[in-house]
Amino acid sequence: MSDSAVVPPGIGETFSREAEPAVIVTQHKPSRSFPDSLKSRSTWARLALAAASGFVLYLAFPGIDLWPLAPVGVAGLALATHGVSKKFGALLGFVFGLVFFLRLIPWIGIFVGAFPWIALSVTEALYLTAMGALLPLVWRVRGGLGGLLLASGGLWVAQEMIRGSWPFGGFPWGRLAFSQSEAPTAGLASIGGAPLVSFAVAVAGTLLAWVVLKVWQARALPWRAGPGLVAVLAVMGVGLLIPLPTEGDSTTRVAAIQGNVPRIGLDFNAQRRAVLDNHVQATLELAERVRNGEAEQPDVVLWPENASDIDPLINADAAAEISAATDAIGVPILIGAVLQGPDDHVTNAGIVWRPSEGAGTGDDSTYAKRHPAPFAEYIPYRDFFRNFSKKVDLVTRDFISGDELRENPVGVMRMGVDDQVRVGDVICFEVAYDSLVRESVQAGATMLAVQTNNATFGYTAESVQQLAQSRLRAIETGRTVVNISTVGVSGIILPDGTTAARSGHYTQEVLEATVPLRTELTIATRVGAWPEWILSALGLALLAGSAVAARRRTDDRKTQ
Known part of the structure; x- marks a missing residue:
């Protein structure tokens, strides 16, 4: 090192005494401390870095799917917040x-205008705002590099946990883990679920920021x-060391019917009979191919959400069509239907429809969606939100939560030969919620069906973003997951x-595959939400300690 170079502080000093300047051996050249350099130029540099980092993180998600960029986005935000005030x-x-x-x-707003899209984006950004206020403290956490990484990873997990649960049940879309379904880090989901995957990405990103900062300084x-x-x-690669299951206790032949819709957009169901006809027709054609020896006989047939928006429990014509398809294929079909009631509500349901019997009854034959989507399937505080957009009245009747009906609360249905296949039903956005998926498997599901309808989102990345979540759930639970949509993108995903x-x-x-059925629980399913709580608590505790230490140093200076 030349006599005019900066002598870098030790690791402990770097993070616990951030406000102290680096030691200058001579005064010939100014320090190249990264935060000082940015401060001397403009706060606009940091704002530009934060904006660019948000865009880089977006590129990691399905649609673009450059998953290695996820830690790069995290690193950019970490660097931007290094050495700044909590407000900035x-x-x-x-x-x-x-x-x-x-x-x-x-x-979100492709068919309902920009307001819902912008409003939801701003709302979600507020959680990142709170996290951004705490990130400067991360750099001052005691414990050296290890403390820095634990605090940062825990803070990201805590932010995602709160954002995914409040208000109105939260909106977990955009979790770091959901960018990693095709990455080596996905294997971590079998140990600690999606929270552990997000933690690993956050740790990798913060470590990358630390490396850049050390080189610069x-x-x-x-x-x-x-x-x-x-x-x-x-x-980022440690997940490759985790063995993932490829076989099960038995196998079953599954067929998933993507019937398509006559038109896209909010009025996709304006021709509700046509949507039902499409799924019936595709099933009848499958039955014909089976009779001709051109396809294997399925044990389980799955239809998507909204396959029958005509209530087949009260409409004889719809029931007759579904029964014709079920009798032709010779095995039960899990249909997605919109049911009228109770009272002035409607219900988003999955129903097992059996050959020669029709709609099944009992807890192992029906499931009502437990987490209806706010502002899409029901409008909270309708009178208040009508002041911002009249489009809230496009939802004329609110969907009721299955939790209120208390029928088959975890959605495990008996299907297949002699009802030996236990299918856990997950409807649409429910796949993004850890507990809803986990509880179904804990209750005995040997495979999962994600019934969804993407017709209201047009030709956007929403469908592949959701498919990626289903893939992560397969690894997390060790279960085959069939993500079946009215319009696609659908997929049959194996436990690995x-x-x-x-x-x-x-x-x-029509998607067809012979898939494994498993009863063994992954570590992630056994431990449940504990990794999320532990990582969050650890990160916040370290930050609290950093804040207390910073306050004491401030008080000491005032008394000197």
Whole structure:
């Protein structure tokens, strides 16, 4: 090192004494401390870095699917918030979050206008705002590099946990884990679920930021970052060491019917009979191919959400059509239907329809969606929100939650030969909620069906974002997951995350595969929400300790 170089502080000093300047051996050249350099130029540099980092994180998600960029986005926000005040950190978090969500979920407003899309993006960005206010404290956490990484990873997990649960049950879309379904990190889901995957990405991103900062402060050549980058790759690749199941206790033949719709958009069901006819027709054609020896006889047939928006429990014509399809294929069909009632509500339901019997009865034959989507399937505080958009009245009747009906609360249905297949029903956005999926498997589901309808989102990335969530759930639970949509993209996913069959978008297709059925629970399913709570608590505890230490140092200075 030359006599004019900056002597970098030790690791402990770097993070616990951040406000102290680096030691300058001579005064010939100014310090190249990263935060000081940015401060001397403009706060706009940090704002630009936060915005760019939010966009980079968006690129990691399905639709673009450059999953290695997820830790890069995390690293950019970490660098932007290094050495700033809590208030400015909050602003940086908001900018990061707003850019990220505006790019990730434009499908929210594709048929209802920009207001819902922008409003939801702003709301979600507020959680990143709170996290941004705390990120400057992360850099001052005691415990050296280990404390830094634990605090950062725990903070990301805590932010996602709160965002995914409040208000109105939360909106978990955009979790770091949901960008990783095709990445090595996905294997971690079988140990600690989606929270552990998000934790690993956050740790890798923060470690990357630390490497960049150390190289910058030490005036080192970029190649000196080699060991640190190897450590980042190790964190992102550790999931490869986790064995994932490829076989089960038995197998079953499954057929998933993607019937397609006559038109896209909010009025996809304006021709409700045509939607039902499409699914009946595709099933009858499958039955014909089975009779001709052109296809294997399925044990389980799955239809998507909204396959019958005509209530087949009160409409004889719809019931007759479904019965004709069921009798032809010779095995039960799990149909997605909209039921009238109770009272002035409607119900988003999955119903097992049996040959020669019709709609099944009892807890093992019906399931009502437990988490209707707010502002889509029901309108909370309708009079208040009508002041912002008259489109709330497009939802003329609110869907009721299955929790209120108390019927088959976890959605495990008996299907297949002699009812030996236990299918856990998950309807649409429910796949994004850890507990809803986990409880179904804990109750005995040997495979999962994700019934969904993507017709209201047009030709957007929403369908592949949801399919990626189903793939992560397969790894997390060790179960075959069949993600079946009215319009696609649908897929049959094996317990190790491998896609056995996949459909196109806005096509009529029948997906078929012989899949394993498993009863053994993964570690993630056994431990439940504990990893999320532990990681969150650990991160917040470290941050609280950092805040207390910072306050004491401030008080000490005042008394000197």
